[in-house]
Amino acid sequence: MxxxxxxxxxxxxxxxxxxxxxxxxxxxxxxxxxxxxxxxxxxxxxxxxxxxxxxxxxxxxxxxxxxxxxxxxxxxxxxxxxxxxxxxxxxxxxxxxxxxxxxxxxxxVNKLRGTSTKLLDTRKTMPLLRDLEKYAVLMGGGNNHRRDLSDMYLLKENHIAAAGGLKNALRATIGHRKRVTSRRRAGAPKIEVEVTGLNEFKIALEFDIDRIMLDNFTPAMVKRVVAYATKNFKSRKKIELEVSGGINLSNIRGYALTGIDYISVGALTHSAxxxxxxxxxx
CATH class of the missing domain: 3.90.1170.20 (Quinolinate phosphoribosyl transferase, N-terminal domain)
Incomplete structure (x- = not known):
């Protein structure tokens, strides 16, 4: 380099x-x-x-x-x-x-003091500088999201559209993970899915996945989802919750106070x- x-x-x-x-x-x-x-x-x-x-x-x-x-x-x-x-x-x-x-x-990170929420970066990095930029996030006290497309499954809006809907995308992904896990030295990759509303969130909860990303939710919406999920997780495996989109220094603490597990911020690398x-x- x-x-x-x-x-x-x-x-x-x-x-x-x-x-x-x-x-x-x-x-x-x-x-x-x-x-x-x-x-x-x-x-x-x-x-x-x-x-x-x-x-x-x-x-x-x-x-x-x-x-x-x-x-x-x-x-x-x-x-x-x-x-x-x-x-x-x-x-x-x-x-x-x-x-x-x-x-x-x-x-x-300073805005998250006193909460359990972790700050994540994204793949919105300059070509060829990703490893250095993600290293810089760690030096600043943040955490790395997936490094690349092979690290974990992350189903976003266009994946869901290409699969013909949220349920189809999740079924296909869970099936794919079962087929490829035996060939991976690192074990089973995690599955995360992006949802844009409460109805999609409830659908995602029906599946054996690891994390749900709340895309462009307001703090009030996130608080409602966290409360719903907390009640639901009493009888099943906990699914991690992440919020992304429109997060800045002025509003990030309000999101963290909802009890969300992760907040991902693309601006860490693309707008510093x-x-x-x-x-x-x-």
């Missing part, structure tokens, strides 16, 4: 650095936080500089997941001025993007603001 990023930036042919005579000079630089938040991406940033010049010295002052303040020096780099200049933007891009995700995740960092050569 780092090599691809450096190739994209033509780091081997930095004409600005060549023009000012950066080749051969030795320099020292610092990466400085310009805001408060959660740091993430330090090992990746270090690899960027080491990939350009194996002899460069890179010292991280904080670890991923650390809470930093504006003005904190988070990394020190010593060595070739050329390597520092050529790697600067790529290293900062990784650091600012991943720290932005971790910082936003931390803000959401870049963390403000700068690199300064001394």
């Amino acid at each position: 780092v090599k691809i990023a450096l190739a994209e930036d033509h780091a081997h042919n930095d004409i600005s650095t060549l023009a000012v005579g950066g080749i051969g000079k030795k320099s020292q630089a610092q990466i400085i936080a310009r805001q408060n938040g959660i740091l993430c991406g330090m090992p990746v940033a270090m690899i960027v500089f080491k990939t350009i010049d194996a002899g460069i010295e890179v010292r991280g002052k904080f670890s991923d997941g650390a809470r930093v303040s504006s003005g904190d020096i988070i990394m020190e780099i010593k060595g070739s001025a050329s390597a520092i200049l050529r790697g600067e933007r790529t290293a900062l891009n990784f650091l600012s993007h991943l720290s932005g995700i971790a910082t936003l995740t931390d803000a959401f 603001k870049a963390f403000d960092l700068s690199l300064k050569i001394k």
Whole structure:
């Protein structure tokens, strides 16, 4: 990934650095936080500089997941001025993007304090950056939903439409799980289904599944569903409940106070603001 990023930036042919005579000079630089938040991406940033010049010295002052303040020096780099200049933007891009995700995740997690609800990410990630972005969610205190399409069954609106209805989709999926489980080393994948109203929720409860996703439910609707499910689960296996859609920092606590098990937020990865960092050569 780092090599691809450096190739994209033509780091081997930095004409600005060549023009000012950066080749051969030795320099020292610092990466400085310009805001408060959660740091993430330090090992990746270090690899960027080491990939350009194996002899460069890179010292991280904080670890991923650390809470930093504006003005904190988070990394020190010593060595070739050329390597520092050529790697600067790529290293900062990784650091600012991943720290932005971790910082936003931390803000959401703080809204859940005192509840049993867990925060989940989604697959709404940048192509090829999913593992890094989901790692950043973990550093911010969140939890990962499925990594990819093979991890678990998740029947959404279009799957249900393609199957000819909710019941058909669930029957087919349960049958498929029975057929493939014996061939999977990891065991039986979980089944989750998305529902858009109370009637669909009641239908989903009739099936042997693991989780129901409440799509675009209001907090009042979620509270009603949780109460109904709690009563129903007294006589059967508990099915996990997740709510998704329209969740933000202003309303997430209201959803958590309903007693919902999980809240998934796509914005953690697709809308996180870049963390403000700068690199300064001394």
